[in-house]
Amino acid sequence: MSLTLTVSDIWKSYKGIPVLKGCSFSFDAGATYAVMGANGSGKSTFLRICALIENPAKGEVHYFYNSSAVKNDIELRRRVTLVLPGIGIFNTTALSNVTYGLKIRGIKKSEAIKRASEALEFVGLFQKRNQNALTLSSGEAQRLGIARAVVIEPEILFLDEPTSSIDEKNTEIVEDIIFKMKQQRGTTIILTTHDNSQAERLAEKTLFIREGCFISR
Ligand SMILES: Nc1ncnc2c1ncn2[C@@H]1O[C@H](COP(=O)(O)OP(=O)(O)O)[C@@H](O)[C@H]1O
Numbered sequence: 554m555s556l557t558l559t560v561s562d563i564w565k566s567y568k569g570i571p572v573l574k575g576c577s578f579s580f581d582a583g584a585t586y587a588v589m590g591a592n593g594s595g596k597s598t599f600l601r602i603c604a605l606i607e608n609p610a611k612g613e614v615h616y617f618y619n620s621s622a623v624k625n626d627i628e629l630r631r632r633v634t635l636v637l638p639g640i641g642i643f644n645t646t647a648l649s650n651v652t653y654g655l656k657i658r659g660i661k662k663s664e665a666i667k668r669a670s671e672a673l674e675f676v677g678l679f680q681k682r683n684q685n686a687l688t689l690s691s692g693e694a695q696r697l698g699i700a701r702a703v704v705i706e707p708e709i710l711f712l713d714e715p716t717s718s719i720d721e722k723n724t725e726i727v728e729d730i731i732f733k734m735k736q737q738r739g740t741t742i743i744l745t746t747h748d749n750s751q752a753e754r755l756a757e758k759t760l761f762i763r764e765g766c767f768i769s770r
Pocket residue numbers: 567568572590591592593594595596597598599
């Protein structure tokens with residue numbers, strides 16, 4: 554697996570206020586990266602732009618596969634996934650929340666259930682598969698969000714503050730999942746965090762955003 558990402562001179566403003574002011578970086582395949590910075594420094598904005606959910610005002614986001622540029626189309630957007638905390642959980646079972654992404658990709662029901670069950674097992678939620686997802690604890694909901702991404706087998710996984718609102722035990726489980734994604738599947742992981750020690754535990758490289766740019770620390 555060798556999908557890589559290069560961002561060059563990314564600029565982004567909201568209502569005339571600049572958030573990102575010329576961020577550039579190349580992400581290697583198979584590594585884990587942490588993006589850190591104060592609240593409002595632009596971490597989530599950076600992730601959304603990298604994950605092709607939002608366009609920069611200026612600058613380029615390029616994906617490469619084995620050094621050839623990859624066209625920015627729906628196919629590419631299936632290979633890169635952004636997990637946001639607690640977003641878009643449906644009022645149905647945990648299992649159906651995970652099979653959904655497979656069904657819309659035309660995968661037949663029995664296969665979808667098999668793969669979703671494996672993804673739930675992977676995040677330690679198999680026992681909760683028939684529980685309504687809206688009744689899961691915040692730590693479990695966070696893991697469900699990861700299962701929904703994992704089941705699609707993304708090559709690059711973006712995680713926006715994956716442990717910001719969960720307890721120590723769930724944080725440990727989530728860190729373990731991230732570690733396994735990298736070790737077992739070779740997934741490239743780009744996450745935001747406020748936790749220095751988490752960045753040290755998980756990431757080969759930590760990027761700090763300050764005043765709209767990456768700084769070295
Ligand atoms: N859709 C938006 N509309 C207006 N302002 C936004 C929007 N998204 C982000 N911002 C602003 O951009 C700045 C950076 O936000 P964000 O990327 O969420 O920071 P972080 O994730 O580092 O806390 C903040 O001041 C935020 O209010």
